[in-house]
Amino acid sequence: ETGVTQTPRHLVMGMTNKKSLKCEQHLGHNAMYWYKQSAKKPLELMFVYSLEERVENNSVPSRFSPECPNSSHLFLHLHTLQPEDSALYLCASSQDQGGAFTDTQYFGPGTRLTVL
Amino acid sequence: QKEVEQDPGPLSVPEGAIVSLNCTYSNSAFQYFMWYRQYSRKGPELLMYTYSSGNKEDGRFTAQVDKSSKYISLFIRDSQPSDSATYLCAMGAMKTSYDKVIFGPGTSLSVIP
Numbered sequence: 001e002t003g004v005t006q007t008p009r010h011l012v013m014g015m016t017n018k019k020s021l022k023c024e025q026h027l028g029h030n031a032m033y034w035y036k037q038s039a040k041k042p043l044e045l046m047f048v049y050s051l052e053e054r055v056e057n058n059s060v061p062s063r064f065s066p067e068c069p070n071s072s073h074l075f076l077h078l079h080t081l082q083p084e085d086s087a088l089y090l091c092a093s094s095q096d097q098g099g100a101f102t103d104t105q106y107f108g109p110g111t112r113l114t115v116l
Numbered sequence: 117q118k119e120v121e122q123d124p125g126p127l128s129v130p131e132g133a134i135v136s137l138n139c140t141y142s143n144s145a146f147q148y149f150m151w152y153r154q155y156s157r158k159g160p161e162l163l164m165y166t167y168s169s170g171n172k173e174d175g176r177f178t179a180q181v182d183k184s185s186k187y188i189s190l191f192i193r194d195s196q197p198s199d200s201a202t203y204l205c206a207m208g209a210m211k212t213s214y215d216k217v218i219f220g221p222g223t224s225l226s227v228i229p
Contacts, residue, residue, distance in 0.1 A: 107159025
């Protein structure tokens with residue numbers, strides 16, 4: 001496997017379910033990100049981890065819970081979601097050298113989430 | 117007024133055409149400007165990164181920033197069918213501030229052979 005992988009690629013869940021999205025990066029990077037991409041809306045940064053510590057939590061509802069057990073893996077735990085949470089969830093990684101804009105982020109293919 | 121505006125398209129051009137993709141923004145503090153390309157069912161990939169005003173060229177792609185007009189552009193010369201994708205502009209104010217990255221909604225481009 002190369003680059004950034006995400007599983008599952010598609011997920012359908014009910015509002016009472018609990019599920020988790022998984023991201024794995026094979027690039028040796030030390031920073032990982034979760035983004036939400038809704039149809040016809042801009043990409044929204046949700047969480048940033050640098051060196052396995054959360055450095056940014058962008059006012060995301062508590063029904064989304066990130067976890068970064070090591071520098072290669074990132075999870076997004078989901079519970080009691082709403083239909084408006086249906087979107088493409090993208091994971092990205094970068095080599096954090098202290099500058100968010102000089103560090104190229106490499107994105108995974110995303111998980112297409114549908115909440116019924 | 118939205119912080120970053122981008123014509124959603126879709127934009128359809130014949131192969132070989134010059135394509136101009138544009139974003140306008142309202143926050144004069146933005147200093148870092150990026151263009152991403154996103155193919156269908158893929159994540160975005162960084163195409164161009166520029167700082168402050170001016171032009172930057174990379175192969176068939178030219179990024180242009182006009183801070184006085186709060187306007188950025190991406191030009192694609194000799195467009196190819198493989199350029200068909202959604203193009204996202206993104207910008208930020210502070211080099212180390214992750215939460216200041218603001219993305220445009222994207223412009224869908226289709227290059228017809």
